[in-house]
Amino acid sequence: MNARLEAPVFDLAIVGAGPAGMAAAVEAAARGLAAVVLDEQPAPGGQIWRNIEASGGRASLGGSYAKGAAHAAAFRAAVADYRPGTLVWHVETADHEPARLWLMQGERVGQLRARRVLIAPGATERPVPVPGWTLPGAMTVGALQTLLKGAEVVPSAPVVLAGNGPLLYLTAVQLAACGARIAAVLWTAPPGAWRGAVPHLPGFLASGTWRAGLGLMRDFRALGIRVVRDVAAIEITGDGRAEAVRYRTAGGASGEIATGLVALHEGVIPATNLARAIGCEHLWDEAQAAFRPRLGPWGQTSVEGVLIAGDGGGIAGADAAPLAGRLAVLGAAHALGRLTLPERDGLAAPLRRDLDRILRGRAFIDRLYPPRLARAALPDAVVVCRCEEVTAGAVRGAVASGAQGPNQIKAFLRCGMGPCQGRFCDPTVTRLIAEARGVPEAEVGQFRLRPPVKPVPLTAFAAAGEEVA
Amino acid sequence: MTGHLDLDAAIIGGGTAGCAAALHLATRGLRVALFERRTVGSQASGVNFGGVREHGRDFAELPLSRRARRIWDRLPELIGSDGEFMATGHLKLARSDEQMASLEDFARGAADYGLAVELITGNRLRADFPWLGPRVVGASLCRSDGQANPRIVAPGFARAARQAGAQIFEHEAVEGALRDEGGFRLETERGRRVSARTLINVAGAWGAKVAAWFGESVPIEPQSPSMQVTEPLPYRLPVNIGVAGGDVYARQIPRGNVIFGGGRGWNDFGAITSRAGGGNVTQAMGRLTDILPWTRHVHVIRTWSGIEGYTPDEIPVIGPSDTTPGLIHAFGFSGHGFQLGPAVGEVLAELVFSGGSETPLAPFAIGRFTGAAAPVGAQGDGRDPIAAMQQGETR
Numbered sequence: 001m002n003a004r005l006e007a008p009v010f011d012l013a014i015v016g017a018g019p020a021g022m023a024a025a026v027e028a029a030a031r032g033l034a035a036v037v038l039d040e041q042p043a044p045g046g047q048i049w050r051n052i053e054a055s056g057g058r059a060s061l062g063g064s065y066a067k068g069a070a071h072a073a074a075f076r077a078a079v080a081d082y083r084p085g086t087l088v089w090h091v092e093t094a095d096h097e098p099a100r101l102w103l104m105q106g107e108r109v110g111q112l113r114a115r116r117v118l119i120a121p122g123a124t125e126r127p128v129p130v131p132g133w134t135l136p137g138a139m140t141v142g143a144l145q146t147l148l149k150g151a152e153v154v155p156s157a158p159v160v161l162a163g164n165g166p167l168l169y170l171t172a173v174q175l176a177a178c179g180a181r182i183a184a185v186l187w188t189a190p191p192g193a194w195r196g197a198v199p200h201l202p203g204f205l206a207s208g209t210w211r212a213g214l215g216l217m218r219d220f221r222a223l224g225i226r227v228v229r230d231v232a233a234i235e236i237t238g239d240g241r242a243e244a245v246r247y248r249t250a251g252g253a254s255g256e257i258a259t260g261l262v263a264l265h266e267g268v269i270p271a272t273n274l275a276r277a278i279g280c281e282h283l284w285d286e287a288q289a290a291f292r293p294r295l296g297p298w299g300q301t302s303v304e305g306v307l308i309a310g311d312g313g314g315i316a317g318a319d320a321a322p323l324a325g326r327l328a329v330l331g332a333a334h335a336l337g338r339l340t341l342p343e344r345d346g347l348a349a350p351l352r353r354d355l356d357r358i359l360r361g362r363a364f365i366d367r368l369y370p371p372r373l374a375r376a377a378l379p380d381a382v383v384v385c386r387c388e389e390v391t392a393g394a395v396r397g398a399v400a401s402g403a404q405g406p407n408q409i410k411a412f413l414r415c416g417m418g419p420c421q422g423r424f425c426d427p428t429v430t431r432l433i434a435e436a437r438g439v440p441e442a443e444v445g446q447f448r449l450r451p452p453v454k455p456v457p458l459t460a461f462a463a464a465g466e467e468v469a
Numbered sequence: 470m471t472g473h474l475d476l477d478a479a480i481i482g483g484g485t486a487g488c489a490a491a492l493h494l495a496t497r498g499l500r501v502a503l504f505e506r507r508t509v510g511s512q513a514s515g516v517n518f519g520g521v522r523e524h525g526r527d528f529a530e531l532p533l534s535r536r537a538r539r540i541w542d543r544l545p546e547l548i549g550s551d552g553e554f555m556a557t558g559h560l561k562l563a564r565s566d567e568q569m570a571s572l573e574d575f576a577r578g579a580a581d582y583g584l585a586v587e588l589i590t591g592n593r594l595r596a597d598f599p600w601l602g603p604r605v606v607g608a609s610l611c612r613s614d615g616q617a618n619p620r621i622v623a624p625g626f627a628r629a630a631r632q633a634g635a636q637i638f639e640h641e642a643v644e645g646a647l648r649d650e651g652g653f654r655l656e657t658e659r660g661r662r663v664s665a666r667t668l669i670n671v672a673g674a675w676g677a678k679v680a681a682w683f684g685e686s687v688p689i690e691p692q693s694p695s696m697q698v699t700e701p702l703p704y705r706l707p708v709n710i711g712v713a714g715g716d717v718y719a720r721q722i723p724r725g726n727v728i729f730g731g732g733r734g735w736n737d738f739g740a741i742t743s744r745a746g747g748g749n750v751t752q753a754m755g756r757l758t759d760i761l762p763w764t765r766h767v768h769v770i771r772t773w774s775g776i777e778g779y780t781p782d783e784i785p786v787i788g789p790s791d792t793t794p795g796l797i798h799a800f801g802f803s804g805h806g807f808q809l810g811p812a813v814g815e816v817l818a819e820l821v822f823s824g825g826s827e828t829p830l831a832p833f834a835i836g837r838f839t840g841a842a843a844p845v846g847a848q849g850d851g852r853d854p855i856a857a858m859q860q861g862e863t864r
Binding site: 005176246388401402404408411412417418419450453454455457458459 | 508512515620621625628698700701724743754757758764765766767768769771772773842
């Protein structure tokens with residue numbers, strides 16, 4: 001196939017134009033690297049700064065959102081080859097050869113090659129499977145926020161938010177500022193969590209992120225929203241759609257709130273699908289209760305030439321991501337012979353100092369907001385894999401009949417084999433197997449992923465080989 | 470995890486054939502153990518297309534394939550699961566008059582083996598299969614064929630074999646084996662020492678490697694057929710579809726996903742990894758939209774592959790070794806072993822017990838590659854070396 005030979009070769013392909021990807025593009029331009037930025041979204045900003053250019057950093061979305069405008073402007077000024085609306089659905093790697101990236105832009109498939117691939121995929125919400133979570137009217141807090149930012153859609157009926165974590169506070173404040181009514185927050189962080197967090201307080205204070213955090217909590221309190229604390233279990237009920245949410249606190253109190261809209265959230269986890277499809281090694285991060293890629297100091301994965309920066313490499317937030325993105329580019333520039341070692345290290349030193357300072361604050365947040373519903377005992381009847389409608393009971397049954405790991409669960413039950421390729425069930429399946437076998441999640445591992453990373457139209461596949469313009 | 474195992478039969482390879490052989494040998498009271506380097510059914514047996522088809526086979530395979538087809542009906546009683554087998558029929562399409570002629574030739578020849586194949590052209594083709602694209606000029610239909618879920622068949626046989634008393638060792642590769650006066654001695658990657666009177670080589674794409682330990686050289690080429698699956702669609706494809714020439718094939722499961730294959734992917738034989746992809750795979754997708762135009766705007770949600778061993782004549786090696794008494798081979802199924810697997814297990818058990826099989830195996834003799842003459846007694850005259858070993862004799 002001629003196109004295979006003709007696919008252009010870049011120094012660096014940056015996948016994702018969120019905080020890490022945008023900063024990486026700016027750094028790549030400064031270092032004279034021939035870089036291309038490939039992003040699924042129609043505009044730069046990623047999830048946190050979605051729609052930042054068009055919205056002008058709406059005040060109702062707060063200061064942490066407005067910050068994105070400057071990043072996006074710097075990105076626009078620096079980037080030479082930016083391809084929005086482009087899905088990278090497969091990356092083929094080989095030692096000592098440029099990687100080959102398979103792209104889809106609209107209905108057209110194409111490819112390009114790059115000596116280094118920097119993946120900046122960001123985070124995805126941790127699935128929170130509870131009874132009733134598949135009912136219409138049950139969604140995630142992140143999805144609510146996406147509608148708010150991207151389309152200025154505000155729920156008309158009162159919403160119940162359930163879970164914990166900074167994003168839940170933030171979204172509550174943003175929703176309220178946009179005129180939404182919040183019936184209640186069912187807060188799942190255990191009141192004793194602060195005890196585990198306190199040893200990490202000095203790092204948190206040093207990180208500087210406490211100012212934003214404190215401001216956010218003050219704004220949230222000022223809303224006067226009803227908060228039910230120490231919620232240990234919830235159930236979303238209704239006939240064909242969400243009509244109410246029942247909760248139970250650790251202290252034994254229980255209640256029911258009538259609502260047609262329940263938004264769940266227990267933190268975010270690295271979006272690892274592309275990295276795993278490429279074959280990058282991942283490890284279990286106990287503090288964040290999630291798998292993340294094993295990374296070197298310059299974002300290097302276990303696969304030669306493939307780098308990761310930002311929350312996709314471990315949750316550290318939007319202040320850390322640009323620094324990690326720039327460091328990865330400096331490392332790549334040195335590896336490609338564009339920077340000497342002293343140049344690289346000189347440029348990196350201030351970035352690494354800032355990054356280390358921010359990272360020191362992370363352990364405090366991780367311990368203050370541990371996932372609870374997402375780690376609680378799951379009733380057999382709850383659907384785990386939404387695409388293939390596989391229940392927790394079916395997964396446990398498969399383990400009982402000999403399945404040792406996620407890939408056998410997949411083979412026996414088709415669990416994780418639907419269009420989402422396990423995005424919504426992967427952490428839950430691993431946890432259920434670990435619980436049933438009495439072994440750590442690190443030992444159980446994750447689904448082996450197969451290209452395409454996201455569904456690709458057959459016609460586009462069939463036309464592969466044409467270069468995307 | 471070391472230890473010593475004294476066996477009647479050791480089996481190398483946890484595909485369907487190996488697991489089925491373990492089941493039949495254990496059922497008849499033999500001490501049998503199977504060694505699989507990964508998990509049972511993790512390569513060709515478990516990740517293939519899932520076609521259960523006699524239609525279009527090399528006539529040399531038909532007697533074995535006919536026998537296999539009877540077993541597919543009995544899977545629930547044999548292994549406690551039907552393997553999601555459904556006798557949906559297999560429709561083989563012609564996209565030219567020459568291809569139609571080849572389908573007619575097969576249909577005539579198959580009749581000699583008692584296999585019913587109908588030829589369908591003209592208005593009836595459009596009336597019966599309105600979802601076919603205009604390039605299809607004719608087809609042949611084998612109603613007794615069907616499809617099954619490959620991921621659960623080998624594990625099903627393994628489970629039944631365990632229940633029958635066989636030992637199945639997963640994640641335990643056999644690193645070497647040799648024949649001495651007392652029988653075979655094997656050593657596994659976990660340092661386990663095994664002695665066995667009979668050794669069964671069902672190592673798939675790695676079968677030639679095992680054969681080479683005993684001085685038999687078979688030119689096996691490892692290849693990775695590319696498989697793709699679409700998002701679920703309304704159920705409209707009631708038969709398993711192939712084409713003359715074999716460059717694309719498709720089936721739809723009741724859940725709605727269309728599974729299709731065609732073209733070869735990439736593999737790293739040494740690292741035991743494989744994946745779909747490459748230029749000829751995208752061509753296969755074009756062929757699919759040619760024969761089933763309604764798949765045009767469908768999304769592919771996943772691709773996969775596995776590693777399968779292909780022989781030069783694309784029919785397997787099945788039968789006793791020419792060099793080593795007590796060694797039996799069954800490998801090199803060349804991309805169409807899934808349907809045969811359950812029968813190969815029975816044949817292997819027959820070879821162990823009687824030295825021969827009721828199913829003709831002459832076309833599968835290893836000697837066609839190694840140049841050796843067919844071994845005396847290969848059709849079970851009681852003087853076969855394996856049978857002799859079973860009777861406690863040594864040569």
